[in-house]
Amino acid sequence: MTAKPFAAAVLKIDESRTVEQIAANLHRIREPEYAGGLLMGLSGGIDSGVLATLVVRLLGKEALHVCFLPDRSSNKNSQRKARLMAEWLGLELEVEEITQVLRERGLYSPLIMRLTGLSRFLNRHVIHGTHRLVSGETPFMTTLRQPKFEDEPVKRFFYNLTVRKVETASNERGIYRREVLQKKARDRNALVIGAGNRSEVMTGWFTKDGVDDFPHSPLAGLYKTQVRQLARHLDLPCEIADAQPSPDLMHGMTDEVGLGLDYDRIDLVLDAIERGRSDEHLLAEGLTQPEIDTVREMNRLSEWKRNPDHPVPPADGGGHGGLRVN
Numbered sequence: 001m002t003a004k005p006f007a008a009a010v011l012k013i014d015e016s017r018t019v020e021q022i023a024a025n026l027h028r029i030r031e032p033e034y035a036g037g038l039l040m041g042l043s044g045g046i047d048s049g050v051l052a053t054l055v056v057r058l059l060g061k062e063a064l065h066v067c068f069l070p071d072r073s074s075n076k077n078s079q080r081k082a083r084l085m086a087e088w089l090g091l092e093l094e095v096e097e098i099t100q101v102l103r104e105r106g107l108y109s110p111l112i113m114r115l116t117g118l119s120r121f122l123n124r125h126v127i128h129g130t131h132r133l134v135s136g137e138t139p140f141m142t143t144l145r146q147p148k149f150e151d152e153p154v155k156r157f158f159y160n161l162t163v164r165k166v167e168t169a170s171n172e173r174g175i176y177r178r179e180v181l182q183k184k185a186r187d188r189n190a191l192v193i194g195a196g197n198r199s200e201v202m203t204g205w206f207t208k209d210g211v212d213d214f215p216h217s218p219l220a221g222l223y224k225t226q227v228r229q230l231a232r233h234l235d236l237p238c239e240i241a242d243a244q245p246s247p248d249l250m251h252g253m254t255d256e257v258g259l260g261l262d263y264d265r266i267d268l269v270l271d272a273i274e275r276g277r278s279d280e281h282l283l284a285e286g287l288t289q290p291e292i293d294t295v296r297e298m299n300r301l302s303e304w305k306r307n308p309d310h311p312v313p314p315a316d317g318g319g320h321g322g323l324r325v326n
Contacts (some may be wrong), residue, residue: 002320006285007264011225011271013323015233018226018315021323022218023058025314029191029216030063036190041181041211043083043248044092050230051219055193056089057234064093067184069177071099072108073116073152080250085240094184096189099174107165107172110165114252126234128257131163139163141294144204144301151211170249174210181211191216197250198317199263202270204302205247205255213307221313221321223270224263261291269295274317 012064030038038055042048055064079095086093086216108114131139134168135155142148142159149156178192185192194214196206199222219227224245231241245255245263256262269292272282279292317323 007268008229011223011229011267011317012228012325013222013229013315014325015230015315018222018230018317018323019054019058019233020094021315022054025218026055027060027230028058029193031224034189034191036185036188037065038193039065039067039181039185039188039190040193040195042068042082042085043192043195044068044078044085044229045195045245045248046199046236046241046243046244047219047224047227047245048082049085049192049236050227050234051193051195052085052089052091053234053236054218054230056091061090062090064089065094065184065188065190067094067096067181069096069098069180070119071097071173072101073173073250074248075246078246079247081243083238084237086160088195088237088279093222094123096180098180102173105172105176107169110169112162112165116166127162127166128253131158134158138258139166140205140258140260141298141301143147144298144305146304159292165169166250168265170247171207171210173249174207174212178209183246192219193218196220196225198222199267199312201272201306202273202302203259203298204305205259208305215307217310217311218314220310221315222317223267225267226317265291266295271300271319273299 026038040048040051042052046197052066066086068079070079083093104106112127128139133143135142135158148159163179181192194212194217196212196217197219198221199214201206202282222230228241246253247255247258259266265287268285268287269282273296279289282292283289315323
């Protein structure tokens, strides 16, 4: 059995009970303080699509305001899919271009940032690929390290020359998007909710204090595999449910290219970490030792990014959360 169907079987949740728990949470966090309802960024991806659908079906479309905040690196297709999702739910999508603000802050000034706007081939195979060749790991893994290459001057020099500037720009974009959403929410007396999931939280695949790190993130207890299951349960448009997940920060860079593995393998290892399962079990399920080691290292190195003060997510898709059907 390949990792994809195996992960879906191992991590399968009871959809109805999951929706009930998220519904109770949405009702609780909205009332009575936030008369303006809930506000969120709609990216055109599966996570925000699932969350927006849940809010609309559980609270009504008048309870949700959705925004899309593109900059020059955003894929035009992302805005089209965000609009498709909004129209499918009967929502009006507010679009605010943020390129000029980011340009004024100098995010596009470094040479490497000018190069990232040229082509997906350059981003994937030159910038990303060369870093892997020089450092022996993905640029993302390097961003998790604190400090970075302290006793390896060649690797540190190359990182400072390239990936550090991309990392800084990506983080500042995520933080600025969060600031914009928070201001819009204050103006509406609304509460901002985030669409981050458990896989992102446990690997550190998010910007700390950024747009995917909101305290109220109803999907943060569910693995990506389980969010996909909910997307099918909610009958999301196929173009949204089947899309390759992407941070939409560099042309051609998907989540799974950035992470170095697909979510099915990542989720199986994360589940094993949580349940204390040995590598032998994972090897028997078709994973390789380098894949297992990579996910365990991401989980270990990203501990500093996780905020212990965030509320416990309402639906726990983990092995002890009571939602699993296997």
